[in-house]
Amino acid sequence: MTDRKTTASAPADTAQDSSDAQDSSEAKAAGDARAAGDAVFDVIVVGGGPTGENVADRVVKAGLSAALVEGELVGGECSYWACVPSKALLRPPAALAEARAVDGARQAVNGGPDAAAVLARRDHFVSDWTDDGQVGWLKSAGIEFVRGWGRLAGERKVEVRDGHGSARTLTARHAVALCTGSAAALPPIDGLDGIGVWTSREATAAAGVPRRLAVVGGGVVGCEMAAAWNALGAQVTMLVRGDRLLPAWEDFAAQAVADGLRADGVDLRTGTRATAVSRGDDGVVTATLNDATLLECDEFLVAAGRRPRTDGLGLETVGLEPGGWIDVDDTCRVTAVEGGWLYAAGDVNHRALLTHMGKYQGRACAAAIAARAAGEPSVDGRWKPWTATADHAAVPQIVFTRPEVAAVGLTERQAQRAGLRVRVVEYPIGNVSGASLFADDYTGRARMLVDEDRSVVVGCTLAGPGVGELIHAATVAVVGEVPLDRLWHAVPSFPSISEIWLRLLEEYGL
Numbered sequence: 001m002t003d004r005k006t007t008a009s010a011p012a013d014t015a016q017d018s019s020d021a022q023d024s025s026e027a028k029a030a031g032d033a034r035a036a037g038d039a040v041f042d043v044i045v046v047g048g049g050p051t052g053e054n055v056a057d058r059v060v061k062a063g064l065s066a067a068l069v070e071g072e073l074v075g076g077e078c079s080y081w082a083c084v085p086s087k088a089l090l091r092p093p094a095a096l097a098e099a100r101a102v103d104g105a106r107q108a109v110n111g112g113p114d115a116a117a118v119l120a121r122r123d124h125f126v127s128d129w130t131d132d133g134q135v136g137w138l139k140s141a142g143i144e145f146v147r148g149w150g151r152l153a154g155e156r157k158v159e160v161r162d163g164h165g166s167a168r169t170l171t172a173r174h175a176v177a178l179c180t181g182s183a184a185a186l187p188p189i190d191g192l193d194g195i196g197v198w199t200s201r202e203a204t205a206a207a208g209v210p211r212r213l214a215v216v217g218g219g220v221v222g223c224e225m226a227a228a229w230n231a232l233g234a235q236v237t238m239l240v241r242g243d244r245l246l247p248a249w250e251d252f253a254a255q256a257v258a259d260g261l262r263a264d265g266v267d268l269r270t271g272t273r274a275t276a277v278s279r280g281d282d283g284v285v286t287a288t289l290n291d292a293t294l295l296e297c298d299e300f301l302v303a304a305g306r307r308p309r310t311d312g313l314g315l316e317t318v319g320l321e322p323g324g325w326i327d328v329d330d331t332c333r334v335t336a337v338e339g340g341w342l343y344a345a346g347d348v349n350h351r352a353l354l355t356h357m358g359k360y361q362g363r364a365c366a367a368a369i370a371a372r373a374a375g376e377p378s379v380d381g382r383w384k385p386w387t388a389t390a391d392h393a394a395v396p397q398i399v400f401t402r403p404e405v406a407a408v409g410l411t412e413r414q415a416q417r418a419g420l421r422v423r424v425v426e427y428p429i430g431n432v433s434g435a436s437l438f439a440d441d442y443t444g445r446a447r448m449l450v451d452e453d454r455s456v457v458v459g460c461t462l463a464g465p466g467v468g469e470l471i472h473a474a475t476v477a478v479v480g481e482v483p484l485d486r487l488w489h490a491v492p493s494f495p496s497i498s499e500i501w502l503r504l505l506e507e508y509g510l
């Protein structure tokens with residue numbers, strides 16, 4: 001599986017080797033637990049997705065002991081039902097499209113992707129939905145693994161139930177970090193329950209290609225899954241309630257994705273909602289649409305956003321409302337719980353629902369826990385190891401459609417809303433030599449937003465083949481707040497698509 005950690009870190013401290021910085025309530029909690037024969041750790045992480053893994057890894061590297069509680073598969077949604085399998089489905093058709101876009105290579109491409117081989121490669125990337133490798137990594141990293149569903153049982157306590165109904169209680173000396181992620185939200189469509197619709201899970205794990213697939217939602221999941229299954233041979237209809245895809249993105253990027261999907265044969269219907277669905281004895285799903293027409297399909301994918309996985313997590317035992325997103329400060333500490341021992345990182349805090357941002361928050365959260373455990377007096381400030389400052393200023397994202405779109409920082413609308421005096425600079429990426437070498441008739445567009453008061457880039461959006469690999473340069477510029485007259489000296493290599501940076505700066509007037 002990609003991004004699987006293979007290097008072992010130092011073994012965790014035993015529960016008895018506590019840090020010097022225990023306050024009296026920490027000591028009491030540990031004492032009570034020992035008396036009851038329960039396990040005590042410096043840090044308890046609930047949820048073993050990418051975020052939880054990073055919290056546990058980093059606190060252990062900082063010298064604390066950690067237990068990680070996971071009810072399903074270590075690696076989380078990302079590894080088995082989200083990022084990894086979806087990109088495994090999207091990459092083979094993308095590779096074919098890239099070859100087709102280049103004369104000389106095009107002639108060697110005969111036919112479309114081999115769906116069975118694509119699905120087999122996807123299965124390989126998700127390790128056939130087993131987590132032995134990840135569990136092995138936890139052990140090598142010195143993290144105590146506890147398989148089971150965790151729930152808070154009051155201050156610093158986590159009760160864990162395994163699949164056989166037995167329970168144990170873990171106690172944290174310093175911190176509990178909730179990293180339980182999110183699940184697909186189901187919109188209010190009559191008949192949805194019990195007819196076996198697809199969510200992101202089925203859409204990334206399906207064993208075969210449906211003949212006809214309907215997709216509800218024009219967000220990232222909807223766009224990527226429509227692109228993937230269409231490329232693998234399904235006849236795809238997208239039902240988008242608004243007038244455009246990707247509502248949070250610059251209009252031109254959303255338009256590029258819509259144009260690409262339509263050019264590839266997706267029936268993209270905006271201003272369209274399903275009001276009711278049913279599945280007949282023959283397995284066919286019939287959706288009633290808002291214009292009273294009917295749509296038949298073999299699978300019905302709901303990709304209408306996420307809900308937090310906080311039901312049954314015992315939030316009420318610490319005074320929080322169950323079922324909601326968990327508010328945190330920039331160190332991922334839960335603001336509404338006294339004592340400063342509870343943290344929440346990744347999707348569950350709703351700051352940025354992306355794996356790389358969850359991992360980043362995990363690193364910040366762990367640094368904050370370790371610093372506070374060591375008695376560091378001021379665990380705050382911007383751009384510190386313990387603060388997830390980029391959540392506010394520089395969240396990068398790539399949508400792996402055809403064409404790709406990628407963005408970081410603010411859109412023009414967001415900059416205006418924030419009251420910034422920005423100048424918008426645009427350039428057609430196809431005019432860059434590297435782009436025309438990369439693909440014949442390359443079509444793409446770049447937009448850079450410059451904060452005129454500080455002369456720094458505050459946002460960048462790119463649309464076009466291969467732009468995903470370009471966005472990190474923009475992220476560095478935004479996070480580094482690199483003044484434009486210094487950015488001018490970051491010379492892009494010729495003939496790469498990165499020369500878009502030179503063109504944007506020239507367009508700005510440098």
Ligand SMILES: Cc1cc2nc3c(=O)[nH]c(=O)nc-3n(C[C@H](O)[C@H](O)[C@H](O)COP(=O)(O)OP(=O)(O)OC[C@H]3O[C@@H](n4cnc5c(N)ncnc54)[C@H](O)[C@@H]3O)c2cc1C
Binds near residue numbers: 087179348
């Ligand atoms: C189809 C799809 C594609 C995506 N593609 C991308 C992409 O390309 N790039 C990207 O950056 N992001 C992508 N995302 C988003 C990404 O998957 C999430 O942001 C990421 O998985 C969040 O990580 P997490 O660790 O916070 O939560 P999760 O990955 O959801 O992990 C949470 C873990 O906690 C466990 N858990 C939950 N409750 C309990 C409990 N009570 N006790 C014990 N364990 C518990 C769960 O079993 C799970 O393993 C995609 C999402 C979807 C749906």
Ligand SMILES: NC(=O)c1ccc[n+]([C@@H]2O[C@H](COP(=O)([O-])OP(=O)(O)OC[C@H]3O[C@@H](n4cnc5c(N)ncnc54)[C@H](O)[C@@H]3O)[C@@H](O)[C@H]2O)c1
Binds near residue numbers: 242354397399
């Ligand atoms: N490549 C990537 O980075 C990637 C890929 C997939 C998912 N993700 C992340 O996963 C998260 C979830 O993605 P998503 O696409 O499910 O959510 P989303 O919030 O991106 O999009 C949800 C879409 O569903 C629509 N919608 C909401 N309620 C609806 C209703 N009742 N009826 C019809 N349509 C409705 C919205 O208008 C929107 O278009 C996102 O935050 C995204 O960043 C990232």
